[in-house]
Amino acid sequence: MKRPHLPDLSGLLDVSWSRIFAVFLKELVQMRRDRPTFAIMIMMPVMQLVLFGFAINTDPRHLPAVVELREDTPMTRAFLASLDASSYVDIVAVARTAEEGEAALRSGNAAYLISIPEGFERRLVRGERPQILIAADASDPVAAGGALGAIERIAQSAFAPEFNGPLAYLQQAPPPYEIVVHRRYNPAGVSAFNIVPALLGVILTMTMVMITSIALTRETERGTMENLLATPVRPLEVMIGKTTPYIGVGAIQVAIVLTVAALLFRIPFTGSFLAFLVAVTLFIFANLMLGYLISTAARTQMQAMQMTFFIFLPSILLSGFMFPFAAMPGWAQAIGEALPITHFLRIVREIVLKDAGFGDILGDLWPLTLILLVLASLALLRFRRTLD
Structure with a gap:
């Protein structure tokens, strides 16, 4: 039987460390000459570490809000002060008309439009459950979700000190007010x-x-x-x-x-x-x-x-x-x-x-x-x- 011809591997295994070192030095010189590429290789991981470690945050805070305030009473001021003191919302302006608030929401200058209707405190005392209307820019569902989930807790902590003494009967469940949220531009959160x-x-x-x-x-x-x-x-x-x-x-x-x-x-x-x-x-x-x-x-x-x-x-x-x-x-x-x-x-x-x-x-x-x-x-x- 004829034996199969085996390739000669002796040339491939003949390795010279001096030649390898010479090629290695040549590549180092080439890297030193190609400074832009070397700088990018060094800066790319540094930039990724900085961006992902410090810049990226999926929990947005201090989102701008515009208030359409139709009644200025101690209770409404307490609610707005608690809202502004939280880390979720920053009140940046007070809208004089509904059209002005809608324009701020549409242009992106505000992420939320908070509307407190006229007669809010009087209806609250009467037990009529007045509404606080919040229009949220839901074009970015992630940005809108965090603050909306916290506004209910902020309202409870803001009104709790007011529901004492003669108004103690308002300490009930459900609360004597209602927060209604309208998700604008993307109601389904798609x-x-x-x-x-x-x-x-x-x-x-x-x-x-x-x-x-x-x-x-x-x-x-x-x-x-x-x-x-x-x-x-x-x-x-x-x-x-x-x-x-x-x-x-x-x-x-x-x-x-x-x-x-x-x-x-x-x-x-x-x-x-x-x-x-x-x-x-x-x-x-x-x-x-x-x-x-x-x-x-x-x-x-x-x-x-x-x-x-x-x-x-x-x-x-x-x-x-x-x-x-x-x-x-x-x-x-x-x-x-x-x-x-x-x-x-x-x-x-x-x-x-x-x-x-x-x-x-x-x-x-x-x-x-x-x-x-x-x-x-x-x-x-x-x-x-x-x-x-």
């Missing part, structure tokens, strides 16, 4: 109503920044960017010409997300479509400028991709997409306010769910415009300095 519109911001951030940064870095790697700059085309013209074709890609993504949200998840589009178009156009341009800025700092496509993920992680965690924005500490909110996705998420949720128009989104529209201008200026300055 998480898809909060997540799916916000996915538009996440998708545009990931694709627009990554595609732009990698595409422009590829031009630099191949040497075609220098050839382009040798022509009469100016840097500003290059920036506009290179980024505007991707607006069509963003438009296709917007159409896909809106279609799926309406047909598959049954999410209504209630606000101004014109305001939505303006906001999404500014947001796409802001992400394209961010990708362009990354391309001026990255030397290779791999570095551009790593820098994109370095930006993408805080954009997901600090924008209010996954975790309530109000539950984050002040320093994390300050970082989040500098991210274009934070303002876009608020805008798209307000327009899609809250029937918002231009007047309701101005508070986030002008910061988004300012971020776009800053990113475009930095990208242009950096581009000219590195490629001149």
